[in-house]
Amino acid sequence: MRALRPAEAAPSNAGDAETLHQLNRDYLHSFQHADARRYEEILAEDFVNTRPDGAFMSRAEFLAQFARPVTISNLDADDVRIRVLGDFALIHARMTYTNPDGTPGVGRYTDIYARRGGKWQCIAAHVTRVGATPAAAPAAGTSSIPTRSAIEAPQPESATDTELLERLNRDYIRSVQQGDVRCFEQILANDFLNSNPDGTLVDRAGFLAQTARPVTIAKLEAHDVIVRTLGDFALIHARTTYTRPDGKPGAGRYTDAWARRGGRWLCVSAHFNRG
Numbered sequence: 001m002r003a004l005r006p007a008e009a010a011p012s013n014a015g016d017a018e019t020l021h022q023l024n025r026d027y028l029h030s031f032q033h034a035d036a037r038r039y040e041e042i043l044a045e046d047f048v049n050t051r052p053d054g055a056f057m058s059r060a061e062f063l064a065q066f067a068r069p070v071t072i073s074n075l076d077a078d079d080v081r082i083r084v085l086g087d088f089a090l091i092h093a094r095m096t097y098t099n100p101d102g103t104p105g106v107g108r109y110t111d112i113y114a115r116r117g118g119k120w121q122c123i124a125a126h127v128t129r130v131g132a133t134p135a136a137a138p139a140a141g142t143s144s145i146p147t148r149s150a151i152e153a154p155q156p157e158s159a160t161d162t163e164l165l166e167r168l169n170r171d172y173i174r175s176v177q178q179g180d181v182r183c184f185e186q187i188l189a190n191d192f193l194n195s196n197p198d199g200t201l202v203d204r205a206g207f208l209a210q211t212a213r214p215v216t217i218a219k220l221e222a223h224d225v226i227v228r229t230l231g232d233f234a235l236i237h238a239r240t241t242y243t244r245p246d247g248k249p250g251a252g253r254y255t256d257a258w259a260r261r262g263g264r265w266l267c268v269s270a271h272f273n274r275g
Contacts, residue, residue, distance in 0.1 A: 016084050032075040034066040044121040052129035054253045074098040087115040088233045106130050108199045110271040126255040126271040130199040161229045169236050177220040181211050189266040197274040218243040232260040
């Protein structure tokens with residue numbers, strides 16, 4: 001399959017979905033074959049990646065990993081859903097692959113693209129492998145997260161947007177902990193999609209139904225929150241800690257995507273891993 005080069009990106013009024021489908025295929029092909037050169041074309045300078053083990057990587061760190069052999073094989077995607085939101089797009093998909101020991105693997109990813117200079121570039125990726133071993137939570141006062149300068153995140157348009165999104169992020173975390181369906185009804189867009197740690201993808205109604213069930217974790221908190229405001233679109237990356245039902249500590253990571261609609265910020269996508 002011929003890779004679509006950046007200069008060949010389709011115009012915004014036709015072909016966006018096919019362009020993004022091709023970029024999605026290129027992304028998977030590049031991962032399977034450790035094609036760092038193609039990734040240098042696909043990935044934006046401010047790209048960040050959330051790995052299945054909870055590690056958070058800058059573009060440079062992501063590219064550097066391809067100096068090592070790729071250990072999985074037969075990487076493929078299905079249930080691919082592409083949502084174009086103006087100059088931003090979300091790709092939700094399930095992935096299958098073969099582990100080094102020959103056993104089958106399954107996971108899910110959310111990739112986020114922005115149209116810049118007439119071409120689509122990936123600005124964030126979040127991957128979940130079902131059954132993956134999580135990374136240990138960083139010790140107090142330490143963080144494995146790249147600094148804002150390291151990921152070259154654009155500056156927010158205004159402090160007000162950042163403050164609003166930080167508050168909405170706190171509301172989101174509190175609502176998960178308290179099972180607050182009413183709050184989620186106010187902050188989730190109608191087209192909201194959520195990628196669960198078990199690899200399932202649920203829509204707004206499914207997520208609200210999940211929220212209505214008894215909450216089994218305690219002391220859920222967000223740390224190392226990074227808010228990236230890009231006009232009327234924003235991304236929030238963060239690490240979580242919580243207490244499991246058996247009293248043991250747990251850790252996770254999430255990427256939330258927000259869109260400003262009718263003067264309000266609404267969450268259009270969430271992807272989270274739990275250890």
